[in-house]
Amino acid sequence: MVAAAGFVFAAVVYVLAVLTRAGQTIENAALRGADQDDVSETDAAWQALGQITVYSLAAAVVAVVLVGVLRKRWDLTIAAVGVIVAGQVVVQGLKRFVLPRPALVEVTGDYAHNSLPSGHTTIAMTVLFAAIIVVPWKWRGVVLFFVLPWATAIGQYTLTAKWHRLSDTLAADGIALALAALAAWWLQRKGALQPYTGPRRVGRVVLVVFWSLIAVVTLALGAILWVFPLAQEGLNADEWVIYLGAGSFASAGSLIAALTYVACWRRIA
Template sequence: MTPMDELPNRLATTPAHDGRRWLVGAAIGAAVLIATYLIAVWTVGGQVVENAALRGADQVRPDELDTANQALGDITVWSLAIAAVLVAAVGLLRRRLDLAIAGVGVIVLGQLITQTLKRFVLPRPPLVEVVGDYTQNSFPSGHTTIAMTVLFAARIVVPYRWRGVTMLFALTWAIGIGAYTVTAKWHRFSDTLGGDAVALVCGCLAAWWLSRRGAITPYRGRPHRARVVLAVLVGVGAVGSLALGALLLWGIPLARGTDLAIANEAQDYTAYLGAHSLAAGASGVTALVFWALWHRLEVAGRPRPQGDALEAPNARAS
């Protein structure tokens, strides 16, 4: 059995109060962020491939472009504030101030890290000659970070029994945002992957803080089969999207011996489709990694006063 095969078993046998799994998750996110930046932004090949995908996005149908711009435009300071308030409200309704702080902290920390990196820390060097306004730095993607941190914050604060429903709707939206950034030419694929990585770091750090407080406990209730089916479907779709994106972006051009540095409508559009597919798949895989780290774990609500009505034995898991 390889070390990667042993990882799920190790995580499953790690005590719920042990924060190592969250630190490992945060380290993975940081490693992906650094590797993506070095490979995609600081190499000629990375810039050539992503510039071709941006040129290919010029061929997107007007209705698809309008949909992408609308979805991205709906993410504003006000909508982000509303999302943070809703996350905090769920934590407070569960009578856990620490849960509210952790959920809001994921969203706020995600933007602090992303905007600081993009504006002040991670420049985009002019390694290749480009045609069009593709030289500005946009790594990592703020919109992708917002979508994924809101997803992770909701994942942290909602009761265990609502976890599957929350993931179904929020995950669909978050994956769509990642792909739309490429469609609307607001970001490159690497920007989206960078945003996913930042969100994973923030989500794992918040979970680590909760675990250090003893707030995370094992879930003792029955398994939810529908949730397992959902996770499998999302996993198959995400991995398939990554495989298709890699084939379109690197496999086909390599087999044909084409040079993506030379503008060509057909190959540029193929590059765009590959980047779009990779963006969606990366967001899906990142979400599943965070979901897997929470397998059979929960943050229980505060116990009710003894004068309240008697609860069912598994009410603590709600």
């Protein structure tokens, strides 16, 4: 069900943002609004995104494999690595060969080509999901503490650096979640997952509650920044405000996808 919902969500995002004139206009306005961001924020975004390379991705895969080997769990290792690899195969295939971006509004240069889904956001989210799959139950809180903030920031940074549109990050969130859910479903059908009956980790509960509140706040902030300006000024709303709203929605999308997957693994070892 989660996998199906992730794929459907990505498809709906594509239809609304790419195949409609209003969607393209709003997202292009958000990209232009990013030009007004502080230079230090832009530099930080470029630096963070620049650290995601073939070599850093390979290092992440090696780390995942190492954890799986140390646990002597090849099934978890295959599932976790499969999520990362499948994520790039799917999004790059969709972006380069499958999904068109019709010219519904007059644009030039980088705004004209299709950039959905975001490869960087997919990398960040699939690495997070792979870590959740492969680490022992007691270490999932550590993953949430260190990896979740990074994965969430990457989605927002793609907008700040103008590498991607909001729809690119949201579609990547949906696809990454769907692939990770399929991996968990495969593990469950193999009998590789068991209920956890041990004590509750209070620190992890606090982290989940905290990030859930952040997700609600960022989602509400994005809605406020978009609904009122667009209702009053239509598609001519202030580009800076539209950009801020897009950034809030990007953060909310990554958080909701991550927390949904964590919920699927609740008390499962």
